[in-house]
Amino acid sequence: MAKPEASKEVRRKQLIDATIRAIGRFGYANATLTQVASEAGLSPGIVNFYFKSKEQLLVATLEQIADEYSTLWQSAINKGKVSPAAGLDAMIEADFHPSVCNFEKVSIWYAFWAEARSNSAYHEVVSRLEGDYLQQTETLCNRIIAEGGYQEIEGREIAVGLNAMIDGLWFDCLIDPKAFNRSEAKRVCRIYLASVFPAHFAGGRPSEGGPRRKLEGQNDGVFGNVSPAIDPDIQGRDAHRARLAVALRKRLEPVGKLKREALAAAVGVSVKTLESWLEGRGEPSSWQMGRLIPATDAQLWFEVYGLIHEEAQRLFEARLAQQQEQALRDRAALDALRAGKAIRGEHNDN
Template sequence: MAIFPFVSVAEVIDRGAGGSGGADVALAESRTEAGPRKLSRETRRGQLIEATIETLAQRGFARTTLSEVARTAGLSHGLVNFHFETKEKLLAETLQFLAEEYRANWTAALAGAADHPAAQLDAMLRADFNPAICTPARLAAWCAFWGEAQSRPLYQESYGAKDEEYIRVLEGVCAALMRVDGREGSPERVARVLRVTVEGVWLDLMSMRNPYSRDEALATVHTCAQAFFPRHFGPAGLLAARV
């Protein structure tokens, strides 16, 4: 039986090889999905998605191309094309990644909070300034996608459901805390003000020439929470004695 050297499709594309390797390429294609190669393939895709986030931050949506992403990643254009085929597919998967990362971040924070709505609200607010997701590149990438969402239904589909879930949970936490305080009003409106305050602070961090610190950003959001729930919040965050 002939022994074919292992050559991945990505490597063939990287070298620009056509050559006589028809059988080699066929064998490589069959092996790219095999177990030992799967992790490597997923890792490479993750690397390209991170490079896309950086490229969006540096060049904006319109000037983000497969070639620019390849340059940022230090990889060949052919390899990017092999994994994602088109700019639209790459951007759609990048948005999906960001949406899933964001959801995983706030749900983990909420799961780790004490069983009191004030602690849960504090956890959700702090999650938005987790250094893992609150980076200049990620904020700029989110802003780029927000700017395109109205004209691209695919993007709305990608993160719309997750965004709606976040809003429902935030409204529920606000409603529970209002019941604890025995106060009337619209938890939907309170949640909306808190949410747009977070988004406004994100825009500040991304767009200001000399942005304030992440701690100051969080203090700004906590000050907003204090306006609605003064028994539970101050600029420094949760008033632990009240929980």
């Protein structure tokens, strides 16, 4: 009895994998059951035997890629058994894993995101996945904040920023897959985390961070004991909302070509919600941002998040300079100590 059931699951997965390839080649709207059957090397009638309709096949496809993605990042963080910094880093690795971040899979995600506003089955799967991911990211950020004693930082803000950044980098993969650099994308995310969690992502890599205690006699370095400050005009929720409002107003009538009603419908929100973004009173979730970008243009992402990248780079370079200065001072102190010991040794010999 188990053998036919196993064979059925294998065939279903074969058809779902073929659907992914068909959508990647022809697009969501143009992919047909005949094309799916061709990709799978099967007859069209076989598809109808396992799936009653194209819609049922598409829902199964979305559920499979959602389960695969969720399993990947949840296993990556080892269910909280690793440090929170290592957990966030593992999630970044999972997000840009070749099995997740490739042209076909990203095409699928953006297609389903776009359709979710009018399809309750898609919306349920996407919303659940989005919520679980954001909650886990926020939990890890809050653990780092508590562990490291970071002040004036909210875990949710950092989590939303990281998620939106990842969505934007996925969009780069979709627009120009040949030029997309997976390692560079991961580095950008780590630089962002290093700018807000310097003790945990020193040098752009996760570390066992925490409150740092100054050793006796240790020099404060070129910046004293004060870390390079985050520019409040760039980082923070208010600054993010302000940039988003300006960028959206440029694209909406009467200045731009888009109508508010059409844009709200494309993103899957009410006009009232869109108005709150334009007035700087609210902001889209990372999932909504992922749909807002293709509904407008890729430049929107750079206008909203480009300054954050530049600020993260500035902070990273400033902290690197601070560390290098400290290393030079420590080396000079060590050389002086060795010289002193040598002089005392000569004195004793005499």
